[in-house]
Amino acid sequence: MISVVILGSGNVALHLAKAWQANQRVSVEAVWVRNPHKKADFENYTYKVFSELNALPTAEVYLLAVSDCAIAEVSRQVPTGAGLVVHTSGATDISALYPHMRSGVFYPLQSFSKKRVLLYSDIPVMLETAHERDREKLITLAEAFSGKYFWANSAERLHYHLAATIVNNFSNHFFALADRHLQTQGLDFKRLTPLIAETARKIDFLAPKEAQTGPAIRHDQITIDKHLQALSDPQLRELYRTLTDSIQRFYEEL
Amino acid sequence: MISVVILGSGNVALHLAKAWQANQRVSVEAVWVRNPHKKADFENYTYKVFSELNALPTAEVYLLAVSDCAIAEVSRQVPTGAGLVVHTSGATDISALYPHMRSGVFYPLQSFSKKRVLLYSDIPVMLETAHERDREKLITLAEAFSGKYFWANSAERLHYHLAATIVNNFSNHFFALADRHLQTQGLDFKRLTPLIAETARKIDFLAPKEAQTGPAIRHDQITIDKHLQALSDPQLRELYRTLTDSIQRFYEEL
Numbered sequence: 001m002i003s004v005v006i007l008g009s010g011n012v013a014l015h016l017a018k019a020w021q022a023n024q025r026v027s028v029e030a031v032w033v034r035n036p037h038k039k040a041d042f043e044n045y046t047y048k049v050f051s052e053l054n055a056l057p058t059a060e061v062y063l064l065a066v067s068d069c070a071i072a073e074v075s076r077q078v079p080t081g082a083g084l085v086v087h088t089s090g091a092t093d094i095s096a097l098y099p100h101m102r103s104g105v106f107y108p109l110q111s112f113s114k115k116r117v118l119l120y121s122d123i124p125v126m127l128e129t130a131h132e133r134d135r136e137k138l139i140t141l142a143e144a145f146s147g148k149y150f151w152a153n154s155a156e157r158l159h160y161h162l163a164a165t166i167v168n169n170f171s172n173h174f175f176a177l178a179d180r181h182l183q184t185q186g187l188d189f190k191r192l193t194p195l196i197a198e199t200a201r202k203i204d205f206l207a208p209k210e211a212q213t214g215p216a217i218r219h220d221q222i223t224i225d226k227h228l229q230a231l232s233d234p235q236l237r238e239l240y241r242t243l244t245d246s247i248q249r250f251y252e253e254l
Numbered sequence: 255m256i257s258v259v260i261l262g263s264g265n266v267a268l269h270l271a272k273a274w275q276a277n278q279r280v281s282v283e284a285v286w287v288r289n290p291h292k293k294a295d296f297e298n299y300t301y302k303v304f305s306e307l308n309a310l311p312t313a314e315v316y317l318l319a320v321s322d323c324a325i326a327e328v329s330r331q332v333p334t335g336a337g338l339v340v341h342t343s344g345a346t347d348i349s350a351l352y353p354h355m356r357s358g359v360f361y362p363l364q365s366f367s368k369k370r371v372l373l374y375s376d377i378p379v380m381l382e383t384a385h386e387r388d389r390e391k392l393i394t395l396a397e398a399f400s401g402k403y404f405w406a407n408s409a410e411r412l413h414y415h416l417a418a419t420i421v422n423n424f425s426n427h428f429f430a431l432a433d434r435h436l437q438t439q440g441l442d443f444k445r446l447t448p449l450i451a452e453t454a455r456k457i458d459f460l461a462p463k464e465a466q467t468g469p470a471i472r473h474d475q476i477t478i479d480k481h482l483q484a485l486s487d488p489q490l491r492e493l494y495r496t497l498t499d500s501i502q503r504f505y506e507e508l
Contacts (some may be wrong), residue, residue: 068477091469091477110449111467116456122448150445159439160446162481163432165468166490167446167454171425173470175462178417185413191404192414193458194376195364200454201368204447208429213365214419215345215350216427220453223322223345227416234498236420236426242496243424246420246489250430 002026003138005057007074008065009033009041011112012088016145017045017067019120023144030057053077061086061137063106065098071096084134090161093154094128104129104138108146109158111168125149126157177236184232210254217245256280256394259311261328262319263287263295265366266342270319270399272415273374277398284311306500307331315340315391317360318351325350328433338388344415347408348382358392361411362400365422379403382412431490463508470501 004015004026013031020026021044030048031038039049048057053074056062062078064071064087071087075097078085085097086104097103105128110118123143127149129135130152142149152160175196179189215223224244231237258280262268267285274280275298284302287293293303302311305329310316315344316332318325325341329351332339339351340358351357359382364372373483379396381403383389396403406414427451433443456465478498485491 001287004369019304035484054464067476091280091480104330110453111446113454113456113460113465116459118389118452122369122449122451124445131351156439156441159436159441159499161477163436163441163446164268164449165481166428166432166435166494167425167450169466169470169501170428170493171421171453172466173451173501173504174420174424174498175457176466177500178420179462181420182413182417185410187410187413188415189417189462191363191378192417195418196377196421196425196454197366197376199425200371200450202365202367203429203450206367208433208443211367212423212426212430214423215368216419216423219359220322223415225417226345226412230412230416235503239424239496239500240420242493243427246431246493247423247427249489251425 002061002137003029003059004061004063004141005030005059006046006063006065006234007032007053007078008063008088009035009038010065010067012108013065014041014045014111015108015118015120016088017062018143019043019145021045025140026144029059032056056082059083061141063141064088065191067091072098075100078170084129086135086138088162090126091158093158094130095154102131104134105154105157106138106141107161109160109164110165120146121148122146123148126152126160128153128157172202176231177239181236183229209250212251214247216244218252219248256315256391257283257313258315258317259284259313259356260300260317260319260393261291261307261332261394262342263289264319267319268299268364269362269372269374270342271296272316273399274395279394280398281466283313285311286310301432304416310336313337315395317395318342322346324421326352329354337393338383344380344418345412346383347412349408356364356385358388359408359411360392360395361415363414363418365418374400375402376400377402380406380414382407382411384455431487431493435485435487435490463504466501466505468501471505473502 028046031042031046042049061084068089084102085100090107107126108123124145127138129180182189282300285296285300296303315338322343338356339354340360344361361380362377364377377400381392
């Protein structure tokens with residue numbers, strides 16, 4: 001049984017507290033919640049919800065699930081030598097936990113929204129520790145969350161975080177722009193849901209560069225011109241041109 | 255029982271022939287295949303595979319599943335008055351079937367690859383006919399394919415086709431670029447599969463503009479700068495900047 005104190009009250013903190021509370025191998029001793037309005041969110045998932053950092057309960061692992069810019073500040077509030085101090089950020093170096101000698105990273109590679117119920121078993125967790133002897137602890141925490149984990153150093157993690165931003169944030173932005181365009185025409189974005197599901201499923205079977213279809217890769221200028229004419233939003237028209245060029249350039253370089 | 259002749263040998267022709275062959279309400283009388291090497295693909299799904307357009311078998315529906323630029327030419331090979339002439343293109347007006355008076359469109363809103371086994375029941379088909387009396391025929395064909403269909407005129411269909419291009423082609427291009435970036439670092443794109451699946455699933459529950467996460471919408475310039483520094487590919491670095499700006503502009507305008 002590993003004892004953990006979670007510091008933070010965002011989506012990652014909440015999802016981890018929920019998953020670990022349901023597991024025999026992890027005990028969530030306490031959750032530090034700076035904003036008193038958020039205390040109620042955590043009461044079912046831990047023994048104690050507190051908001052004063054100077055009264056930190058004892059635990060083997062202090063898990064910081066705070067925003068990137070707060071990691072250094074909050075980690076300095078944990079007494080050195082208290083235990084293993086871990087952050088959950090994709091884009092932050094493990095060295096941000098200095099001066100803690102026993103430091104680590106527990107980064108679930110997923111996009112968390114509070115309202116979404118996620119299948120945790122699908123989520124790969126990227127792990128890193130400063131010292132080999134702390135590896136077992138992080139493995140136990142990962143197994144109690146999702147069962148899927150892999151090791152990566154801070155530089156590798158940043159590349160995965162960057163790739164995650166590209167595939168998730170940029171795709172979703174195009175969903176939002178397509179939705180806005182269809183709304184201006186009185187049409188229904190929901191019609192595209194099966195296509196979007198297939199776009200994601202396809203890459204389980206094909207490398208993305210093999211899965212590319214559409215007018216850009218076919219150099220079908222007639223369709224491209226019809227699309228550009230149908231676009232009333234100058235922002236989206238410019239992006240359409242940029243992406244069409246980029247697709248064509250990508251395959252010329254292959 | 256509706257008799258159909260399919261003209262074309264691409265992915266749409268193949269998926270439709272497969273689905274209809276398995277259904278009691280549609281009889282695929284023949285498939286016209288211009289390229290003799292592709293004849294074998296269709297032999298299990300119809301009575302006759304032929305390559306001479308001047309020997310067109312009789313049928314109630316002539317379904318053109320050819321590339322957009324071949325629609326006008328192939329449709330002129332069908333004798334006028336022979337039956338209902340239908341194309342399967344998202345971006346082509348029904349008027350491309352002129353001089354056929356009985357014309358229609360059967361456009362499955364999905365991305366077809368030959369190697370992929372698709373769940374046809376998920377695919378919405380967009381239907382259009384020049385004459386109301388031909389509607390029942392297209393409904394039967396749609397029900398024998400997927401069960402999901404809706405009516406849209408040529409202008410509306412073009413907007414859906416444009417939106418489909420945006421959500422499918424552009425997302426997939428970002429998957430390909432992220433894959434290429436990770437490969438330069440010796441890292442594994444497959445790690446992102448669960449995140450991509452969740453990106454698609456999320457919009458079943460949230461409007462895409464509500465589902466947006468990441469450094470751009472948070473105006474997290476520290477992470478954005480780390481990402482730009484980690485990008486060695488100038489094409490992807492430029493796209494990263496463009497998309498980040500676009501996300502930020504989208505939410506300023508709300």
